[in-house]
Structure formats: structure tokens, C-alpha cells
Amino acid sequence: MSAAAENLDRTLAALADPYRRRVVDLLRERPRRAGELAEVVQIAFPLMSRHLKTLRESGLVEEDRDEFDSRVRIYRLRPGPMADLKVWLEETEALWSRQLLALKAHLQKPRK
Amino acid sequence: MSAAAENLDRTLAALADPYRRRVVDLLRERPRRAGELAEVVQIAFPLMSRHLKTLRESGLVEEDRDEFDSRVRIYRLRPGPMADLKVWLEETEALWSRQLLALKAHLQKPRK
């Protein structure tokens, strides 16, 4: 399988968990601290920490430290993986409408 | 959680498996028989059957019988779920570029 396809699969796997998708929903508004994410999503810190790790490994988010207090970690969305996913969806749409055209052509000359 | 969000989660969960995503890749070209999918993807019939069930339950594909031999089941893609996913990605993009604008504005007047 191509590397691009594998990346897509990892992106989809990371997004497939409701908590993680919720995190992405929050991060697309603005970057947030790990603890803030845990509070808003209402799950225990260690659990959030592990979900964030999964998201990091998929490339969907990145972490950096607060510039004044380096205990706090700030998570932000990375645009690449979701952009790739969108490309795949657009390809699907294109192939889909080609199917419709073919079907239409087929129905218009039903000389069986 | 909203019904729309739950549907998105089910769509993502269905797409998160490499075999199932491969099936979607094949179906976007044209509808295919269950057996054909199993052969092309190179997995056993029963396994393919269950993956197809998962895809069906997520709304990504639908099944109908061949008009001349109703033993064979033909699977085709349904456009709705992926269209919804695309909408979500576009929302993400929009919020993302809003973040960039805010950041830029912030940097241009650094009167701290």
C-alpha cells in the first residue's frame, strides 16, 4: 500500500474515537492546554494524555510548551492530515459523478 | 452529543479500517459484487461479508441484488456520509484560517 494511503488510514483511525474527535473540534477554534481539554471533554487527565499522544502520532496535532510556564503543554491542530483527507473525499466525489454520467449515458441509449 | 456528530463518528469508525477503506476505494469507481470485492482485496468471503455489514450500518454503502441472479449482491457507495464528512473538514479549514488571521493581527500590533 502506498505511503499516502497509510497516512490516510492513520488519520482516520485517530479521528475514529469520539473523544479524540471532540478534541479536534475544540482545537480547531484555538490551541488549548492539555488540562483544559481534559476538563472540557470531561475525562480524567491520564486518559486525555493518552488520547493526545495518539493524535500527536497521527500527525493531527502538535504540542509545545507555554512560553512562561513550561509545565503546561499547549496543543494545536496541524493542517496537513485533514487536508489530505479532504483531497481523498474530493477524488471520491469526482469518481462518483463520473459514475452518474456513465449511468445516464447508458440509460439514454438502451439498445439491448 | 448531536445526532450529526454521532453519524460523523460512525462514518469515521467505518472508514478507519484499511480493508474497509480499500473497499470504498474500489466502489467509488463502480458498484461491485461482494465476491469480487473479496477477491480483489484478497480476504476471505466471511470476513468481507462482515466488513460490508459494518459499512452498510454506517450508511456508507448500500446493497442490492443482481436483477438476473438474486444470489449475487451488488454493493454501491452512498454519497451522504462522505459529503457530511467533507462539510466537517471544510468547517475545520474555515476555523483554521480564522485562527491564522487572528494570529497575524496579534503579531502586527505587539503593544504588550
Add this chain to the structure above:
DNA sequence: CTAATAGTTTCCATTTCTGTTAAATATTAA
């Protein structure tokens, strides 16, 4: 130096997901 804070990592039990093999169902062919 000591305590408090922010998060992460480890360990474990439980649930869920995979894939295999065998049996079942439905439909067509002989």
C-alpha cells in the same frame, strides 16, 4: 529545600475488534 502543579507513563482488568473455520440460507442449474 519542600510542597504544589501540570502532565505523562505504567500496570491491569475489561471490552471490543479481527480473522478463521464450520454451518446455514437462499437461489439457480442440472
Add this chain to the structure above:
DNA sequence: TTAATATTTAACAGAAATGGAAACTATTAG
């Protein structure tokens, strides 16, 4: 009718993901 075909369902074992609790690390505050 009987046999063959296309596919699904059931039963089961192993793998992987999930979540909780406790321990650990790093950094800042007192």
C-alpha cells in the same frame, strides 16, 4: 430433486483498544 453457487451468520480464539488507579517526571512557587 439434487447439486452447485453466492453470500451470510455463528462460534471461537487471539489481538488490540479503552479506561481507571497509582506511580513518576519536570517545573515553578514558597
